[in-house]
Amino acid sequence: MTNQRYFEDINAGDALPTVARTVDPVQMFLFSAATHNSHRIHYDRKWAIEVEGHRDIVVQGPLQSALVAQALTDWAGPQGRLVRIAMQNRAAAYPGDELRFVGTVVSKREEEGQALVEIEIREEKASGEIVIPGNATVALPKRNSES
Amino acid sequence: MSHAGTPETYADVIGYSEEITATIEKKDFQRWAAAVGDLNRLYFDQDFARANGHPDVVMPPMYLSYAVAGFPLLHELRRDGTRRDRVAYGPLPERVKLPERLMAGGEERWFYAAVHAGDVISSRRTISNIEQKTGRSGPFFLVTWLGEDRNLQGVLVCKSISAMIAR
Numbered sequence: 329m330t331n332q333r334y335f336e337d338i339n340a341g342d343a344l345p346t347v348a349r350t351v352d353p354v355q356m357f358l359f360s361a362a363t364h365n366s367h368r369i370h371y372d373r374k375w376a377i378e379v380e381g382h383r384d385i386v387v388q389g390p391l392q393s394a395l396v397a398q399a400l401t402d403w404a405g406p407q408g409r410l411v412r413i414a415m416q417n418r419a420a421a422y423p424g425d426e427l428r429f430v431g432t433v434v435s436k437r438e439e440e441g442q443a444l445v446e447i448e449i450r451e452e453k454a455s456g457e458i459v460i461p462g463n464a465t466v467a468l469p470k471r472n473s474e475s
Numbered sequence: 476m477s478h479a480g481t482p483e484t485y486a487d488v489i490g491y492s493e494e495i496t497a498t499i500e501k502k503d504f505q506r507w508a509a510a511v512g513d514l515n516r517l518y519f520d521q522d523f524a525r526a527n528g529h530p531d532v533v534m535p536p537m538y539l540s541y542a543v544a545g546f547p548l549l550h551e552l553r554r555d556g557t558r559r560d561r562v563a564y565g566p567l568p569e570r571v572k573l574p575e576r577l578m579a580g581g582e583e584r585w586f587y588a589a590v591h592a593g594d595v596i597s598s599r600r601t602i603s604n605i606e607q608k609t610g611r612s613g614p615f616f617l618v619t620w621l622g623e624d625r626n627l628q629g630v631l632v633c634k635s636i637s638a639m640i641a642r
Contacts, residue, residue: 358510364546366556389579394511406527416581
């Protein structure tokens with residue numbers, strides 16, 4: 329986890345550190361176990377390929393959503409807060425794919441006592457194919473409000 | 476689409492709703508976070524969470540839907556391993572008769588307050604729309620749910636729109 333991020337230090341156009349993650353079948357197994365997910369496309373390769381037309385078992389959409397959110401909360405730091413997140417599942421991801429989480433600050437504003445940052449974030453493969461486009465709002469602390 | 480139902484069937488379930496109440500269990504959300512590989516100290520270290528203004532360890536925000544999703548019984552499972560009458564996003568009465576290939580479609584969530592271990596959350600999931608669309612891979616159905624999650628005091632802690640693709 330990174331250090332604390334402060335509202336004053338953020339500017340539109342800032343890039344979030346790109347995070348690269350590669351999900352393997354063991355992690356997929358653990359995630360399915362933790363979520364009681366028994367959908368065959370996530371563990372039965374023959375089913376995923378022959379019945380559902382995938383090229384391999386499919387990385388769970390909610391696992392990818394969790395990784396997108398992690399890129400944001402790690403960036404924000406412990407006193408930051410994820411306020412809103414929107415994501416669209418546009419393509420399937422498979423075990424072994426390098427998944428990159430790429431974010432950019434779009435704008436920032438203060439609203440109803442909160443210091444808010446708007447971020448565009450996407451999950452993409454090493455090929456550049458966008459798997460999940462998304463955007464989010466993160467609340468950050470202000471330096472002058474520290475106790 | 477031999478498995479598709481009629482527009483009347485879909486219209487019949489728009490507004491179909493379920494509410495589930497659950498206690499947020501630390502061990503469950505920590506197991507989820509470990510599987511994600513998200514070892515945020517707010518989720519695991521009570522002292523760290525308290526030093527950052529929380530009464531206890533914090534539930535990872537994206538975990539919330541699992542806290543209230545329950546788990547399938549063996550006889551409830553379809554051939555593909557998914558659950559009859561309910562998917563991860565909310566209720567889905569089997570009479571809807573959608574195509575069998577199911578995938579996540581997308582979601583938007585608004586988080587209004589942190590949720591902590593021991594909190595009791597009541598979650599309502601309502602089918603808001605079922606529509607047939609056409610994408611790059613051909614026709615598909617998009618099912619959308621609205622979600623509202625409230626704590627014991629009735630305060631809204633999360634609102635969500637979730638979508639699933641059936642093709």
